[in-house]
Amino acid sequence: MNRLNDKVAVITGGSSGIGLATAKRFVQEGAYVFITGRRQAELDAAVSLIGENVTAVQGDVSKLDDLDYLYQVVRKTKGHVDVVFANAGVVDPVSLTKSTPETYDKHFNLNARGVYFTVQKALPLLADKASIILSGSAAWQMGVPDFGAYSATKAALVSFVRTWTAELASRGIRANVISPGPTETPMVHVGAKTSDEGTSDYFKKMIPMGRLGTADEIASAAVFLASDESSFITGIDLPVDGGTVSR
Numbered sequence: 001m002n003r004l005n006d007k008v009a010v011i012t013g014g015s016s017g018i019g020l021a022t023a024k025r026f027v028q029e030g031a032y033v034f035i036t037g038r039r040q041a042e043l044d045a046a047v048s049l050i051g052e053n054v055t056a057v058q059g060d061v062s063k064l065d066d067l068d069y070l071y072q073v074v075r076k077t078k079g080h081v082d083v084v085f086a087n088a089g090v091v092d093p094v095s096l097t098k099s100t101p102e103t104y105d106k107h108f109n110l111n112a113r114g115v116y117f118t119v120q121k122a123l124p125l126l127a128d129k130a131s132i133i134l135s136g137s138a139a140w141q142m143g144v145p146d147f148g149a150y151s152a153t154k155a156a157l158v159s160f161v162r163t164w165t166a167e168l169a170s171r172g173i174r175a176n177v178i179s180p181g182p183t184e185t186p187m188v189h190v191g192a193k194t195s196d197e198g199t200s201d202y203f204k205k206m207i208p209m210g211r212l213g214t215a216d217e218i219a220s221a222a223v224f225l226a227s228d229e230s231s232f233i234t235g236i237d238l239p240v241d242g243g244t245v246s247r
Contacts, residue, residue: 221238
């Protein structure tokens with residue numbers, strides 16, 4: 001339980017779902033964690049749940065001033081970062097015919113632009129041999145109706161890490177994507193809102209294992225990619241999807 005001993009991690013979207021589960025696991029593995037989120041009450045509840053070795057910083061990753069403030073806090077408190085888990089994201093299903101510039105920008109501003117600058121602004125604090133992890137989605141390969149903008153943002157993340165792998169290799173910094181399949185989090189219920197079926201039944205049909213994933217299962221993959229156990233792994237998209245896209 002010490003795979004991340006003395007590491008400093010930043011997790012965006014860390015107040016619920018996969019981000020919160022990962023923050024808990026990182027602390028259990030010996031890390032100090034900074035979590036972000038847009039709602040202070042949820043951040044306070046997350047800090048209480050995690051219990052120790054955690055600092056919450058309220059902010060929106062689509063706002064560059066908020067990212068600057070986040071890293072000011074990190075610099076003042078710890079001085080460096082060993083792991084960045086860019087996890088904050090949004091899903092708002094809408095068909096191509098009904099999509100608007102506003103719904104398109106909502107996805108790209110948070111899921112792509114926000115991720116890009118979360119990592120860029122971390123670079124001055126990133127230690128050599130640091131790990132960058134992006135929270136992707138199996139949806140980018142699935143062709144799910146109404147998920148066009150969302151899926152495109154997740155495809156962009158795979159391209160990001162391939163480029164960053166080359167750009168940051170001289171410092172030993174690794175960059176990878178985790179692509180969860182449908183996972184039991186608050187976001188999955190938003191994602192199924194266009195279906196008349198129950199949420200679980202709607203998504204279970206896509207998964208050969210016949211069930212949704214759990215936030216803890218995604219967190220286990222994040223621990224692996226954050227740790228030295230994955231020291232020769234970079235530039236990959238790691239599906240954690242119950243066989244959804246690998247069949």
